[in-house]
Amino acid sequence: MDKRLLMKDAFCFKLLDRRDFVLGAGAGALLASLVGGTRKANAVTGSEEFEAALAEILKGATPNSGGVGMDIPAAVENGDYVPIALGVESPMTAESYVRAIHLLSPANPRARVATFTFTPLSGRARVTTVMRLAKTQEVVAVAELSDGTLLMSTRSVDVKVGGCGT
Amino acid sequence: MKKPPRIKIPEGIKAGDVIEIKTLATHIMETGNRKDAAGNKIPRDIIHTFRATFEGREVFSVALGSGIAANPYFAFFLRVPGPGTFELTWIDDEGETTVEKVPLVVA
Numbered sequence: 001m002d003k004r005l006l007m008k009d010a011f012c013f014k015l016l017d018r019r020d021f022v023l024g025a026g027a028g029a030l031l032a033s034l035v036g037g038t039r040k041a042n043a044v045t046g047s048e049e050f051e052a053a054l055a056e057i058l059k060g061a062t063p064n065s066g067g068v069g070m071d072i073p074a075a076v077e078n079g080d081y082v083p084i085a086l087g088v089e090s091p092m093t094a095e096s097y098v099r100a101i102h103l104l105s106p107a108n109p110r111a112r113v114a115t116f117t118f119t120p121l122s123g124r125a126r127v128t129t130v131m132r133l134a135k136t137q138e139v140v141a142v143a144e145l146s147d148g149t150l151l152m153s154t155r156s157v158d159v160k161v162g163g164c165g166t
Numbered sequence: 167m168k169k170p171p172r173i174k175i176p177e178g179i180k181a182g183d184v185i186e187i188k189t190l191a192t193h194i195m196e197t198g199n200r201k202d203a204a205g206n207k208i209p210r211d212i213i214h215t216f217r218a219t220f221e222g223r224e225v226f227s228v229a230l231g232s233g234i235a236a237n238p239y240f241a242f243f244l245r246v247p248g249p250g251t252f253e254l255t256w257i258d259d260e261g262e263t264t265v266e267k268v269p270l271v272v273a
Contacts, residue, residue, distance in 0.1 A: 127228075
């Protein structure tokens with residue numbers, strides 16, 4: 001392991017700790033405010049791959065606009081390392097839970113960033129990760145609920161320096 | 167993985183608690199879109215699958231693309247059914263599979 005990588009790891013944990021603090025401080029309130037603040041979902045356009053991936057997920061259905069909490073900075077210096085938390089309010093019982101949250105990028109070379117799959121054992125439909133953004137764009141999250149309902153939220157992120165070769 | 171993944175599980179958990187589990191893997195997450203100095207494409211090498219199970223039951227999983235940053239970090243939740251073994255699996259493009267088993271001590 002070289003020194004540079006170790007440094008990156010140290011940096012990584014520092015950043016995560018700070019974010020966890022912010023998340024812990026008002027996760028519920030934050031989620032609620034973010035859901036309210038997301039733009040009208042269906043307006044997003046992007047790469048051909050993005051359009052295809054979104055169509056594949058929606059399968060012709062129209063998603064409800066909003067409902068997926070997206071905690072992501074509005075502006076980042078470095079697109080290589082963009083912390084993001086996604087969450088949907090749900091009882092997470094066998095009768096009613098969130099099956100999956102899809103994270104999509106309209107402007108990255110690859111549109112499908114990740115698909116997170118949950119079960120009632122998850123207890124909470126919430127995940128925190130770190131993504132790459134090639135350029136300024138509107139990040140998209142689509143949630144699939146156990147009753148088939150689809151929710152879609154978006155958040156625009158201003159990227160100063162794109163993630164190289166994302 | 168060059169070094170074992172880091173896993174953080176809270177202490178003093180009780181059955182029925184919903185706990186947050188944090189994981190950090192070590193991986194370059196080479197996107198497959200970059201070229202080397204000679205102009206040759208650098209092949210993709212990413213962790214494409216992450217899975218968390220409890221006593222064999224699925225808890226949480228991720229299908230990763232190249233848009234997940236190097237050294238993939240995931241924080242997610244588990245509703246603790248009781249004592250048991252929590253198993254975490256990472257699989258990359260080269261077929262390397264890393265499995266970590268963590269016994270959950272439940273009060």
